[in-house]
Amino acid sequence: MSNKSRFIYLDHAATTAVDPRVVEAMLPYFEHSYGNPSSVYRFAGQAQEALNTSRRTVADILGCTPKEIVFTGCGTESDNLAIRGVAWASRERGNHIITTPIEHHAVETTCHQLAEHWGYRLTVVPVDRHGMVDPDDIAQAITDETVLISVMYANNEVGTIEPLAEIGEIARKRGVHLHTDAVQAGGSLDINVDRLNVDLLSLSGHKFYAPKGVGVLYVREGTPLLPIQTGGGQEGRRRAGTENIPYIVGLARALELANDDRESEAQRLAALRDRLIAGVLGAIPDAFLTGHPTQRLPNSASFCFQGIDGEATLLQLDLAGIAASSGSACASGEAEPSHVLTAMGIEPRLALSSLRLTLGRENTAQDVDDVLGVLPDIVRKLRALSPLYPMPVSEA
Amino acid sequence: MSNKSRFIYLDHAATTAVDPRVVEAMLPYFEHSYGNPSSVYRFAGQAQEALNTSRRTVADILGCTPKEIVFTGCGTESDNLAIRGVAWASRERGNHIITTPIEHHAVETTCHQLAEHWGYRLTVVPVDRHGMVDPDDIAQAITDETVLISVMYANNEVGTIEPLAEIGEIARKRGVHLHTDAVQAGGSLDINVDRLNVDLLSLSGHKFYAPKGVGVLYVREGTPLLPIQTGGGQEGRRRAGTENIPYIVGLARALELANDDRESEAQRLAALRDRLIAGVLGAIPDAFLTGHPTQRLPNSASFCFQGIDGEATLLQLDLAGIAASSGSACASGEAEPSHVLTAMGIEPRLALSSLRLTLGRENTAQDVDDVLGVLPDIVRKLRALSPLYPMPVSEA
């Protein structure tokens, strides 16, 4: 195995390192202020206080009241609680759910389980070739039976940002609740729930430098929700289980840190992203940007390269010290073309060639240049091996 | 507020401090080996390896294969997954569940939700005055429709240890799956799944010096289970969500540490417990031990004191620097008498007087003696205030 000089992490959409300041904020709650926040003695007050403060911090950033925040065990749980929770609580009202074909598995599989096992009816509205949902399609799909619309805020594979505020307006007019999976947006886009017009919003700590294993579900007051994790009365009876205080503190601290310089950092990352996109498209023939050209996450660059397999590209990059992804991390091991790319009309074999590079806090222009220094060669080499790419004339 | 000399924590059944060795084991996975275990590059191999090793460690202690271990977000989730997961996966086979009246809310509420919302039929077998289930009652309750029996291993409020192996034998003979909530037993009792004869077993890290927010569900191979948290393919498709590697590593390390000196520590704690019980019953009139006199958790002493309210006792102890509980932490805020104590036939007002003292690793004989030094006075003082306790003759 080649041991290249340094390690460049370009898979921030998969997960991020925990920020040292976040670790520091969490540490007191492991060995010292370890009380169970439900306990009545004063010692547990330290944990209660940490829980309350964290809830307020998150609520302030989302522009909601602390009571509307439910801390969960991860982004997946937030999505599950939103969808199953609203669907179950609304069974008397209707059994129709509207969603998109580019949702994360946490939303997609949950909707499909509701359809297969519990008789819910699902409408999956299309997306265009940039992965964009048309709000009119949502409006068309709403029926008297519709109880929930779930449209992600920003896509994890191609970075496309959906027109949530418009969809939210339609949903509100028709009296249907709107959930958004904002897991990829948390920390980098505006997540004010009123500006977004949403009733439920999912976040996951590990996408913005908090640990894996903690999430948030915002639930607008008055939204029907049957708890899906039942037991004690924690989180306003919406999510049972002894609270994970260190991670909740960590999530709040991380969201606060991200929020502090959100706009300037987004600008910095967008500039790096655009340099990366321009560099790749300039140096590599038959390379395509996937996702929307402008309405995309500031840190996300995603491509398809005619004729090669994404996993082979990944391994070559890995051997060059660069961590990248072919799309969704949790789908890996599956060899199927991405459901997101095929929904955007990308032909299955081209979809298999996808490469996602997602930038983060520690990345620099040098990192981008280093990638641009090796990627064209990697693609050329793999194409020379490929029966799906024309042989260069000189060798033919 | 009085500032007594030292702090004595006697609420280990509510939660424990994270062991410094556990914190140390977790730390590398926050800032350094932070990869998403589903990612394909070599960097993520560190996280994958940690996950595999932790799974093996836990499996070895439970006496099962690594594939039978599902890491979850807490004990509550483990209980929910066991009950809802088996019930849902068995809908074709039957809709009857058997449980006990002394289960933790994580089991109790989940069973009741199944009954109320999904048409399952519930049989709650009785317990005797010591909180003990009679295996014959379970045998009687089984019908052709029975798909699951859930009986806790050791009760969190009164410490009674249930005759699981016998119940498991009956369940196996009748082809019904047996789940046990072993959250209070983890780290202190034998949790070998074959000796216990169980098909599903729940653990929660924070009861044995790992953090709050991580649990285990053991699922015997061949047990039907519909996932209740859906999304990516993690945990053998039984529990979606990016894995919380630091906590999983921490849980495994903590279980290993507890297992290393489990028997000697249990003996030490049982001696302290017995000294505490004898001291309380000897010094305080009209005091009763709740739970089984011998078949009880080594660290658990629980009482009722005629004529006083448990919460008042707790606050007096708190003011004396002693953290104790009136029963279940997650029920606090509720003013109802414990469902566990009333199921044991304890009259509601007596049940309101309950006090639970649960010992742990850092407790010493001195701690016990300090409690014995203040508790009788506290009870005497509160009784002098109580219209439910006869006035001392001298004052009358």
Place this chain on the structure above:
Amino acid sequence: MYSETLIDHFQNPRNVGVIADPDGYAKIDSPVCGDLMEIYIKVEDDEIADVKYRTFGCAAAIASSSMATEMILGQPLEVAEELTDAKVAEALGGLPEAKVHCSVLAASALHAAIQDYYAKHPQSAKAEA
């Protein structure tokens, strides 16, 4: 969770006890949580000359009892009658939401004892009115 005033009344409750031959008496159960308060008053010249109580309940219930009796001891009956749960809670430096019902118990018991006094002493000012 609890104020220092409340803790003080809990640890050093005022006016605990019984009055052997009270002018007014009441025993009140809390419907919410099983708390129980027994209260005795002595009335002289339409003033609360003495008050004693015993309470079964949590710290908030005990402190509310103590505070309520202290607030009305030596007061004219009509002043005592104006005592409300909110005033008791305020005097205690506030109560956690889940504990507000405890102050209601104390105020209710006191009012019941005064009613009992009026019932047994029809010649008293209020009863006359």
Place this chain on the structure above:
Amino acid sequence: MYSETLIDHFQNPRNVGVIADPDGYAKIDSPVCGDLMEIYIKVEDDEIADVKYRTFGCAAAIASSSMATEMILGQPLEVAEELTDAKVAEALGGLPEAKVHCSVLAASALHAAIQDYYAKHPQSAKAEA
């Protein structure tokens, strides 16, 4: 995840290319994952005199192709015919479970090319038998 041998064959794949006028040829699609392999053989004296391939697929697919061709180059046809996916995987130092199908692709493609050779050269040893 991958052995050093596999990584070596992935980074320096042997026998890549096409043969303009092959004696045997096959193009095989993996039903599992969309991988695709094209293989060309030249046969002389019932031996694999030359072999070339091109593969679309992951690292395991590419390395399996490389290893499989290396294993049969210069071998008698009947030896080449005995090549199995298990032997390829073993020579690569093992494959992760999810990648075993990649070695199947390489072995299948090779066998198909040999069949193609027999079909086109009915006078060959095997075809005669």
